[in-house]
Amino acid sequence: MSKSVIQVPVVEIREVAEGIFRLTISAPEWSRTARAGQFVNIQIPQRNDLLWRRPFSVHSVDPVRGTLDILFAVAGRGSAALSEHKAGDSLNVLGLLGNCFTWTADLQEIIIAAGGLGIAPFILLLQQLENWPGKKTLFLGFRSSRQACCMQQLGALGAEMVLTTEDGSLGHRGLITTPLDDYLASLDKNGKRMLFLCGPTPMMRAVRELTQKYDIPAQVTVENRMACGFGACVGCPVELAQPREDGQTYMLACKDGPVFPLQEIVFND
Amino acid sequence: MSKSVIQVPVVEIREVAEGIFRLTISAPEWSRTARAGQFVNIQIPQRNDLLWRRPFSVHSVDPVRGTLDILFAVAGRGSAALSEHKAGDSLNVLGLLGNCFTWTADLQEIIIAAGGLGIAPFILLLQQLENWPGKKTLFLGFRSSRQACCMQQLGALGAEMVLTTEDGSLGHRGLITTPLDDYLASLDKNGKRMLFLCGPTPMMRAVRELTQKYDIPAQVTVENRMACGFGACVGCPVELAQPREDGQTYMLACKDGPVFPLQEIVFND
């Protein structure tokens, strides 16, 4: 798929939870071709002092309307400016960037572990998996019910869901790793499964330990700082746990990723 | 009058002619104390890459509503961003800055020469002169009727008006200096008069020649580039035609001006 820069209208923007926005843009081609894990890189026009674009995962698509959604949190200056957009405003978007989650035909189950905004890429993933015959189990954790989002979309997408909040205001109280640990322990050892992960670094570390403990292959999507998003600046390295055969010790988050085999990479921060 | 920085709402903004906007802010104190020639220095919040505030003359005031107007043209990045403001938006404004037009009690007539946006400070001047007994004559020139503004306000302010446009689309065709020359020639030499001037540099040069020719004292307001607007950066010098007694060769546009005796200064650009 060739990358391009498009100038597109905002179709809709909604605050779906506290400080969390879903922004819909018109992008007919991408709405048909986007794969879960891929991202777009958005110019923030109001903030001429911000040099870089801001990267966001493709959250979901509607190929019929020709739209693409991102789900984002107000984390700083750029996302704050983005959240002030209105329907009809024009955005300069670079996409589709990065690789995607992949699975083989012989899998029995896909387990998704998402922390907070880490849910973003998985709506598209579940859309892609709509007619997939295997089992889909989603472990989803939020800090509290105030940050919870995507419940409605998830309801329609046919995954079994385990929900936690740190304060117990929705679902089980605690971190997602507790029920995930129990669940992985309960599984028979011979089934072919894959775990997909997206969330904050401490969660990624914890889930990595679990996948090691239960020997489950896993893919993770990383969120490195990015100046370009398409391999030009070499500023977004992901360290490999083992150097590759050709001696390379780093991969690029934007080009070789953002999805990586969980065991193969080192979390630097 | 002590200077201050205030955070105030935009009360109204209107495009009053092609690319020319009148912006009204709430500023009760300044609406009572502003004098014609003084200016405010406005931060452009949308444009974080623009370091400097943008200076604009006080255009008119409404002490009853407690508002102050500026009249501005879209000249570049900052004024373009300013023009996109809406009523209710908040602006950070530094004021009141600079000196003002002054006149003595014994004058018979005040002659105003304004080119284009140069009309901006003179509405306030005419407001101040409302009960002044002398004669007020306004020479006002625009490029064409499309840029003409303030006609309604001027109607109510009791000045005799000579209007020109370069393309003849309103008033006399040509430059303001032609009728001004005729008018000055027609005056008796003994009357006490003062001319107030604001306009583009070529016009200021031409009017200076006329005031020399007819020996009429005049004051002009200048629009130097300004980093601060209150004497701190020393970046806005106005060159004196004759060094002062203490040897000084420059005055500051923002602090010693922006109003200067027309004969005493040199136009550098």
Place this chain on the structure above:
Amino acid sequence: MTDLSTNIGRLRLDNPVLTASGTFGYAEEFADFYDLNRLGGVVTKTVTLEPRPGNKPPRICETPAGMINSIGLPNAGVEQFIAQKWPFLQQLKTAVIVNVAGKTPDDFVRAVEKLEVLQGIAAYELNYSCPNVKEGGLSFSSNARIAEQVTALVRAVTQRPLITKLTPNVTSISEIGRACEGAGADAVSAINTLVGMAIDIHTRKPRIASITGGLSGPAIRPVALAKVYELVKALTIPVIGIGGIMTAEDALEFILAGAAAVQIGTANFMNPVAALQVVEGLQRHCEEENILRLMELRGAVQVG
């Protein structure tokens, strides 16, 4: 109550926020906006032995996140400074640092000698960026030998704290800093502006009459921080950080890098209360992070 105080050699400041020379006039220009005694101190516009008219306009232009200036150190000379500006400055309870420049080493010495009669000057800051005609246009500040010589000569005529202000336009700022330290400077301040230029493509003229000028503002902050960090590692005397500081967060970067104080420059133009807001922001930061003495953070950057 958090302790924001800091020491520049023997000079104790209530807080580390100073104003940068040439951006704060002689302080009077800012008296309308806030109580100047809330600052750690003020640094005056550069004073020279003889009056200087300043450069031809245009003297300033705006650049991305910065500005270029070539003001030319206009001032009425040290005698008029004493007569006209000192009476106001003398009333201030905060530290008043007088910035001095000259075309020759002797100019510096004679200007400082005249200032020595004034009671209450907290320190001198020597501005070496004035072009030195004798040495072929090179500024004092880009030559370690000359910087050393001027510092030593001024050191000989005053007991007051001496701060030498360094230019970033050199291969090794720490070499110059070490020369000043060796010659008896009590502190260095860095950075002065970077040499910069801009052209109006429509008129095809330089945007500054003197062709090149000094770049300041947020654009240069990363350069300033790198130079301050280099100086802190190389010197034992305190370093005062200057360059693009707009907020308390920016000031903290310099303190973490090891600066004992900071100066607010260009920010004063955009926001006349900027320096006060930096003081308040530092106070707030300490309260939020339970820091009892701000200077605990000095040099606390975690490297390696």
Place this chain on the structure above:
Amino acid sequence: MTDLSTNIGRLRLDNPVLTASGTFGYAEEFADFYDLNRLGGVVTKTVTLEPRPGNKPPRICETPAGMINSIGLPNAGVEQFIAQKWPFLQQLKTAVIVNVAGKTPDDFVRAVEKLEVLQGIAAYELNYSCPNVKEGGLSFSSNARIAEQVTALVRAVTQRPLITKLTPNVTSISEIGRACEGAGADAVSAINTLVGMAIDIHTRKPRIASITGGLSGPAIRPVALAKVYELVKALTIPVIGIGGIMTAEDALEFILAGAAAVQIGTANFMNPVAALQVVEGLQRHCEEENILRLMELRGAVQVG
């Protein structure tokens, strides 16, 4: 049709817009976005004799109107460059300039010797900013004697046009430029990045793992323009202007200051079609102003 062509010594370019080393990969990364042959030329990412892994993350951070990078010249070495990257580059009809760096003078010579076998390299650009361990961490580019030596050694092994890329982090860039000219360089390019630093006040860590890095982007444009203007006055060989060029207007400032060509760096990240838009903007400017040959504007800045 306006003539946008320019000459860098013997090298003729269809237009003066090149891409800056390290910001355009090996060109392939941009092939999706536009026809690369519309550029005056491309400069490759730095190639070194031996493979280099690059620096630890974080390697980049954003600053006001700029960014800091410390990528560390990761590349697979000159042999892998020839095997993996050259096949794509070779197909381009536009000028391909290969940027070379080394830790020792000998590294430069051996890398260039290996590249000599390739048909179609338009020129070499020598990147002297790689820290030279032998000379105590000083980069080649900040020492005129070493810059001269490396230039002369490489000059001896190739007939191809040689461009030496200069660092701005020196007291006198024209001194280094003159040394390169004297040693046989066909052109100089300037500037490489300014040394810069930023600290995350919350983690108290430098924002770049290597503590300091290189500042680029619009923030540094005024510095770049001043250095280019200084070089143009001091040298007889062409100067290629680099630093914060985002638009055709920015490029024109450099051409008016005397640059024979320009390189687009950081802009490529924000806007992948930036370099093409500069070409188009220069074309449009010439048409609007009735300029038949763009290079009529070279050095046309009106001073005094």
